[in-house]
Amino acid sequence: MSQLAGKVVAVTGATSGSGLAVARRFAAEGASVVLLARGPDRLKALVDELGPGAVGVATDVGDPDSVRSAFGAVEERFGKLDVLINNAGLHRPCPFDALSDGDIMAQVRTNLLGPVYTCRAAIPLLRAAGGGDIINTSSEVTIEVFPFESVYRLTKAGLEALGQALNLEFEKEEIRVTTLIQGVALGEGGGSTDWENHGAHSDIVWPRLQEEGTIRRVMGKHGGQTVESVADVHVFIVTRPRGQKLDVIRARSY
Template sequence: MTLDGKIALITGAGSGIGRATALALAARGVHLVLFCRTAAKLAETATLAASHGVRIETLTGDVADETACAAALALARDRFGRLDILVNNAGNVRAGRLEATEIADIRAMIEVDLLAPILWTRAALPLLRASGDGAIVNVSSGIALVGAPFYATYAAAKAGLARFGEALHRELLDEGVRVLTVYPGATETPMMASNKAGPELGFARETPEMVADALVDGLFSGAREVIRANETRRAMITLNRDHPEEIDARFRTMKPRLEAAVADHHAP
């Protein structure tokens, strides 16, 4: 995909992977519509991205609000005349035992991590089809590939998003819109600040810029998926598919430590 001159809409653009993706795309000459909840964070991202000489439009709102989705797409259409790339990046997490997780937190994860990307994609498809060279990027999670204890609902939502992308990719074959699914591992973002688990518990971290660069490279190369994982993590993904009982054994030994480390993990 040729990126220079394209128009991209990014949700969750105020910080973390969303901000890093905005800057990486701007560096490739992509004009941006940036969306997130917090005006101050959004303004910071816009200022940084504008230094690359691209045009920037911003809009604040709740990604789970269908009227906000319609407003963001209208902004892209009115200011740029089209939309080429939709990046469904906004996310929500609340770790902990399922029976101890508030129903409101369960609903919020499903709405932000799964339902919102589906509805934003559905609404954006007419513009993306009109582009003739459109792309949808869904930011899933490594937990969608290897389900971790204390992340049951988050894993369900992110795995659902991954299969949504796979099915939609096949639905859109030869129709001028492709789908890229990105599976970040643990990433140093504000959403991870309350997670105290380290590499010994399977949470070796990388920077948002590393994820964003891989995402943009995947767009450029036409990849279907980008999995952020070192050699050990890739081996776990394969083992989880072929011999999941061995992954069970690993989690059995670390459960108490992991539960304590992620007990306060929640989206800011």
């Protein structure tokens, strides 16, 4: 029997990058996977790919009403949740004084408020399952300071603080919260393209990151980990025996 058979797993940002690889891996391990993302067409295509164990729910994680509706659908369909994976993230490298109001709020809504809303909605369903796991995807930017990443960094630092607080608050209910500090991952939507192709600011951001060696450091000598290897880490975390918690894991290229 697959090691996650009977488990219900919700993945935000499920239709691209690491989220897509994670959704595919958990489905392959026998879990029922709830795919949360904004694009209905991509959701439908992924549900068709993964089969009857997958459910797609169009969700804007930065909108509390959208999140409430999505997790209401999870409750109606399954009555519980075993794993929440907060993978959705928005990365907009930009000189600080050039940040627009939209740049700031989009990152705060997706990277920080989104996990606040999803965790809040998921806790009762994790409780109904008798406990479970939350994995929050953070970034190496909280460890090594990069230029042009001010808002992204503060949102990820806030996410790590949220994980610490929830881990303590809900440990007696067997709800484990792990922060996954994830480096660059190559695959669909992965790699350094977020920096290289950043519209109007590419001519500022990309040359400096190359000149200072930032890209070389985060990519590593092997050219980056894969999104599939990141999915392996997620499965490892949620299959730890009860009585063991992995508070923080860093998965990176070297």
